[in-house]
Ligand SMILES: Cc1cc2nc3c(=O)[nH]c(=O)nc-3n(C[C@H](O)[C@H](O)[C@H](O)COP(=O)(O)O)c2cc1C
């Protein structure tokens with residue numbers, strides 16, 4: 117029996133040398149005359165340890181990392197193939213505390229299986245969800261999703277089951293499922309990990325949504341910045357078609373469902389759902405006014421359930437284990453687990469899936485281990501470029517939609533970006549406005565013009581020109597954008613801006629004036 | 635580095651036809667044209683318009699809306715540096731400056747010898763191994779000045 121070795125194919129692992137490790141290991145094994153099966157798994161999400169390679173042993177899979185090509189000979193000499201000790205040895209992968217403390221529901225298989233093997237997917241509990249959905253039928257499937265309490269993981273947090281029900285109850289022959297894989301928020305990579313590391317769970321989830329709503333066609337819109345994700349997902353779709361998971365008799369049922377992959381073209385606002393639909397239709401990605409809701413008139417004017425990758429990839433586990441199982445995790449109206457992404461200047465960055473309720477402080481200080489630079493944590497941006505900057509003083513905020521909203525923030529898609537004490541918040545605020553200006557779809561004035569005025573005003577504040585007056589102008593501008601924009605790009609850019617002004621006034625040459633004024 | 639084909643109307647017609655499948659085929663067609671020719675050539679716009687039953691202005695509007703579509707070919711190599719928040723927290727601004735200085739260009743420009751186009755990208759999803767870059771489709775994480783210099787040397791060679 118040959119030995120089995122795992123080397124991740126995740127883009128982040130590749131970005132730090134996985135291909136070089138693979139080449140070195142393949143050459144060394146050949147030279148030593150060792151037969152080995154090399155599996156390209158997804159990443160387990162412990163990115164500071166990537167490339168993290170594993171070897172199957174009777175004790176379980178033993179992990180090593182971060183491995184570089186030059187470590188390979190030493191590892192083999194030390195007995196890596198038997199899971200022997202070495203300075204890079206992390207022990208049995210499943211027992212690594214950072215992994216063991218998580219509750220992996222959506223990410224149960226990511227990093228464990230061969231992402232492109234449907235057999236492996238099935239062997240690890242895959243396809244149980246769709247079998248259940250087929251047995252339950254559309255109405256009960258929708259009900260199960262509603263009962264689970266799952267809310268959209270793309271940012272807005274709208275109940276997924278309600279959206280599915282709206283589409284299901286619109287009686288027209290052609291409806292669509294659209295998967296939003298535009299993942300534009302900096303600090304987020306969970307969608308990418310699913311595309312690359314467990315694409316079948318997303319295919320299964322989209323097919324379940326199809327059964328639930330009566331939609332027979334799905335589109336997935338993947339950002340062009342994810343070439344590895346696109347390739348992996350396309351390969352998985354082909355396999356799914358060949359094996360009958362997609363097609364005219366989904367998993368041997370009477371339901372029909374197929375998926376078409378579309379690739380974005382480098383525009384952040386195309387992650388906004390109506391802009392994304394315009395883009396799939398081949399138009400400029402200009403945001404549509406609502407109503408009509410996409411659930412009533414979406415893609416090509418037809419009822420459309422548009423959902424984030426994580427929302428759809430969570431349907432299989434909800435169906436397989438039951439709504440109650442999922443709902444039992446979490447707090448308040450935030451049910452289940454959230455794949456939180458710890459990013460930026462953080463010591464232990466990666467994918468941490470856990471029940472809602474964990475505090476920001478636990479995430480950053482304990483789980484994340486503080487900054488990578490070793491300097492004190494000063495600010496944390498949660499929820500992407502439209503999310504607020506939190507100071508340490510708010511580290512008791514639990515990860516929960518309502519708790520973050522109550523503190524003028526948002527959890528968005530679950531990205532947490534850590535900054536150390538060298539951060540200049542005026543610069544961050546300028547960037548927030550600049551980004552809004554670059555990415556504005558141009559449809560409404562507060563966003564299109566306001567963002568550019570915002571950049572200019574911040575520059576004046578930083579130069580100390582009419583300081584107090586310009587701070588007021590900036591606040592006014594934020595209010596205009598917040599209340600006068602059609603979508604959340606213009607509407608939420610004030611979050612990072614106002615949070616920085618409120619919590620870090622000293623970076624704007626101001627004593628805590630704003631706090632006093634509130 | 636990628637080799638692109640020289641402009642040819644018949645080749646363009648082939649590409650347009652091959653990707654004009656299903657509804658809303660504009661983006662797939664434009665991506666395919668750029669894959670073939672390294673940009674969306676001016677001369678292809680009326681062809682796309684004709685194929686999709688749109689006006690030239692509409693197609694032009696689509697091409698210019700999306701940051702990915704080039705109207706002129708890029709340099710021999712394209713280096714994109716991530717400028718988004720996670721990479722900012724790990725010092726990407728210094729790296730951008732360093733690359734700009736070494737190449738003698740600003741973001742969005744091509745070096746005088748036509749070898750390297752330097753661009754910004756807003757997130758590659760490699761935010762836990764920041765700062766990140768992508769050189770001709772090859773992703774690179776944990777970038778620092780030394781690693782960036784290696785990439786630049788490779789691209790300039
Ligand atoms: C500017 C902007 C960008 C967005 N980008 C994304 C994105 O990249 N991915 C995503 O799933 N949702 C994104 N959204 C949210 C979508 O509009 C929408 O709420 C989501 O796709 C619905 O799916 P969900 O209910 O599963 O979350 C964005 C919204 C805005 C305003």
Ligand code: SF4
Pocket residue numbers: 385403555556557558559560561563564601602603604605606607
């Ligand atoms: S807020 Fe900005 S991005 Fe959104 S619709 Fe208005 S102009 Fe477009």
